[in-house]
Each structure stands twice: as C-alpha cells, then as structure tokens.
Amino acid sequence: MYRYDEFDAAFVAARTKEFSGQVERRLSGELTEDQFKPLRLMNGVYLQLHAYMLRVAIPYGTLNSRQMRKLAHIARTYDRGYGHFTTRQNIQFNWPKLSDIPAILEELAEVEMHAIQTSGNCIRNVTSDQFAGAAADEVADPRPYAEILRQWSTVHPEFSYLPRKFKIAVTGAEDDRAAIQFHDIGLQLKANEAGEIGFVVYVGGGQGRTPVIAKLIADFVPEEHLLSYVTAILRVYNLHGRRDNKYKARIKILVNEMGTDVFRSEVEAEWSHLKDGELTLPDADIGAIQAYFAPPALPDRAEGVVTEIAARKRLPGFDEWRRQNVAAHRHPDYAVVTVSLKGIGDIPGDATADQMDAIADLAERYSSDELRVTHEQNLVLPHVARADLPAVFEALEEIGLATANAGLATDIIACPGLDYCALANARSIPVAQDISNRLADRQQQIGELKIKISGCINACGHHHVGHIGILGVEKKGTELYQVTLGGSADQNAAIGDIIGRGFSFEEIGGAIETIVDTYLAERLGQEETFLSYLHRAGSAPFKEALYGPSSKAA
C-alpha cells in the first residue's frame, strides 16, 4: 500500500493546520459564511439538512486496518457511531460539529488520510477497480497510476479552479468494475503487442442531469505519457469549458458541443507541446510508486479446496455466500471477498463503528491488512486464502455482514437522499430498504440485477446506469419516482430509458416488484438475465404490466 513520504505528510499537516485556523476564524466571526464556504468545501465539509457533513477521501478505495479503525474511532467519538460509504469510494460522516472538524482532520492525518479535494471544482478523489491488484483478469494494477494522478492533481495550481468538478477513474481489467465510461476521464490499462503498458482514454462521461457515455479519444497512450496527455485534456477543458452556466460546465457538455473529433484534435495539438517534456514519467518513478503497491507475499494454501468442501456441509449459508460474494484471485489459492454493506432492509453503504473495527480485524488477520471500498457501496477483503473463507464467513455473520447478495437485486446503490441531503428532492434510502425487503427471498432466482436510486437529478445514486434506475423528484410537494430500464455501468455502458409516468413513495416498491415479476414470468430461463431479456423483449411487457394494456401502443 502507498505510504506517505515526507512531502505528503508535511503537506497534509500544513493543510490541516491551515483549515483549523480557518474554522477558528469562522467560529470567532472573523470570516463570514460567504468567505468560509469555499474554504470548507475544499476540505470536504458540507452543510446538509441536519448537520455538517464531512467527506473523507479514500484514494482509489484502498485502506488498511489502522485507517479503518481510525474511521471507526471518528464515528464513535465525533459522530453518531456510524459512517456512510459512497459511490465515489469515500466515507461520509453525517453529524460532526464544525468545532470538532480540526480535531477529526488531525486524527485522520495520523493515519495518512484527509478530506482534501473531496468537493469543489477541482480534480476529485481518483477512483479505481475495487479488485485492483488482486483480480485474476487484470492487465496491471491500476492503483500506482491512480496514485501518480493523485500526487499530480493535489492542489495543482492550474487545475484547482476548473469550470466544474472533475472525476477520473482508472481500471486495469477488461471487465469494468469502476464505471470508467461515466467519468470525466476514464482510463483503462492495456498492453500492446510489444507488451508495453498504456491507456485507453475515454473522455466526457457522466451522469447528473445530462447523462453521457464517455467518448473514446485514444486507443493507446503509453504509460510514460499519462500526465502529459491528461494535462492536455484538462487544458482544453479549462480553456473552453463553460463557466457561465453551472449545468453546462462539465467536460461532457464541451465534448458534445465540440464533437469528439474536434475535441480529440484539440487535445492532440495541446499534447504535441507537452509530450516528451517535463511531465514524462521516468520508468524509475513509475517503478518507485509501483513498489508501494507490490502484491503482498501470498504463500501457497492449497488446503483451501478441502476446507471449503467441509465448510459447505458444516455452515448453513456458506455455499450461497461463496458463490455470490467471492471472486477469483490471481493466486488460485486465494479469493477476493465482497463484504456486503447491504443487509436485507438495511441502509446501503452504512457501517457502524463496531462493524468497521471488526472488518479491520478481519483485514489484518486474513487479508494482508488490506481493505477496499467499492463504488457500489460495499467493502472488499482483497487477499483472503480460500482456506480462510469459512472463518471469514463466520466472523462476518457475527457482525451482520455476511449477506450473500453481491450483484443481486438487494445490492442496491442509494444516495443519502432527502433524509440527509440538502440538494435532494425525495428520499432514496427508505425506497431501497423497501425494495430490499420485497425482493430478498427471490434474489437468487432473479439473478444479476442492479437497482440504483437517486433522490435528485444530480444522480449520486447512479440511477441512469441501473438495470432498473429510480429517480426521486418533487412534484406538487410530494415525492414522485421515475423508473428507467436498461442502464449499465460496466464495459457495455448504457443509459436507461424512462419507462413511463412516475410512482408515489407508497407505490414505487410495488412497481419494482411488478417489473421483476414480469421478467421472471417471461424470461427464457435463469440464464437469460434481466438485461438480456430487456434487450430481447423491449420495454413493452413492462409498460403493459405497470400501466395496463392501453399503454402498449405508447
């Protein structure tokens, strides 16, 4: 794992001190709210409905047990005993006092964490594949490149006041678990015929009120040119991106307005000045960062096969959990475990301080001290010996986190919605809880189904890319939920289509059940997934089931 060097440590300490001074001056009245607001946002502090909210960065979703224990400690000491893991691989604390935030940031700095650039019109926390460095299907570990981007983008003088926020995701696998085509820049590592590493570059993806799938602008940018090429993109955006209208300020609008070919040629023209200059990454520097992410020593543990067979007989639920929440590791004796933060009827992404401590213990004991946060609001133990899977399962059961639902209908993404968020128009969490309770018994039968819920058009709950997406809006003073079908966040990126008129808070759970029932009744068999069925049959059967036969022609 990456460890802070002297520069990182000094920088975070200085920033913590600086912001502590700003908080102090705000509390004493020396700074007005108008003066303070941009400063607090640069440090991840929002004002939500009930309280301040602190968003802490978890770079590329990787953390160790010491850091997780610190998050638990903060939840317990300064908050209300829990935290919320987000779709950007961050954690949010919902109830901190402004006067406590300096102390929280000091505690975070002790474990090499911070809240810098988790808000504001800058380059945000770089996200990555939660299985990075462990997945069997990976070309190379994307995290060293994410770390290089983090170092380059942190308080970057040229890119700290962009037209709008800017999100970068990096993956090293063909199977896209990081939703790279819905980021401002999406990078996919690949090896060319000579075996050299480079990047496929996508630009201008995003969700929000204007959902757009990113455009491919480069097939192979050699790794040493990563920073010069990304700088060229940012320069074109910084120069031409709109600053007159917040809703048209993201790079996706610029790429659409310019056209992909013109945008690409602008980037190439800018790059021609930068390429082979000071931004070229020396092999030694890449190697130095890669060394931090060297895979842990994983001794052969061939006994796993036998242990697992025995556990299937001994532990009820183990087999199902093994099938659903455990993925292939590059070392055949090991596995990647998804720890579901989606207990049936629970709040998606929430974890209590006690759960965080327990997971930290599991990471330390069974997963080479590593943990990951997923953009689907779950946690991952990336390096678990198959021989230890039964013990991990039993330990997760004890803390209520052994729900076997990764990728199933109850593994729902939901934004905080109107229960917390000052921007929201409708509640998301109770809708997720209701759907989870309704579909829990049938989720194995249903198979892969991604349901995603946002409480406003900003789409933090990724509804556009849900196989079933739900968007809460306010209509005539009440909550109304629009349903979209057919979205997808993986390599087959797609934006869902609205099915028809919306549903009330009371109706929405039943409507989702109707959609699921229609699929189950009409599919060719279990091997025809929800998305495959939708692609074959179209939306007509769902419309008829939801709105009656008259809607057929609509």
Added chain:
Amino acid sequence: MALKVLTANRLKDGEVVYYNHAEGWTPTFAGASIARDTETVETLQKTGAAAAARNEVVDVNLIDVMHDGDDIKPLRLREIIRASGPTTHPQFAR
C-alpha cells in the same frame, strides 16, 4: 397568507434550530414562533439576517408551515424531515 417559521442551522455544530421571540433559537420545531402577518414575517426576516451577521447561525430560511389539526407542521417534506430527523433513524428523532 401562508404561515411562516424562521429556521437555520447553528454555526458551531450545524444543529437545526427555530426562532422563538421569547427564547431565541430553539432546537425544536414545536418551540418556533409562527408569523401570521406580513409585519411579523418582516421582523423574523430581520432577526434571521442579524443572527447570521452575528455568526450564530447559517443557512437562515423562512419556511412555510400549515395547520395539521391542532398542530402546526412544515408544508414541505424537506422541512418535515429537517424538523423531525432522518426517517431512516427513529433513534435520532427530534
């Protein structure tokens, strides 16, 4: 005219507060003074602006409220949730 209540978040800890003519800022919606005429609305407006200027509170707003039987409740769901806490956490009800 629509009935109004003055609300804000306390600067120091972000807690939701309502304004009461006699007691000042109070954490409960039930304790809020209700403006029923334009004169009182104006007074509340000035009070809110002054409290923000004194850095006691932030995000000061006059919200619409309505009769609900013998009680008064906020008109919008957003304000109902602000007044009573997240619907997902009954243990944090205010």
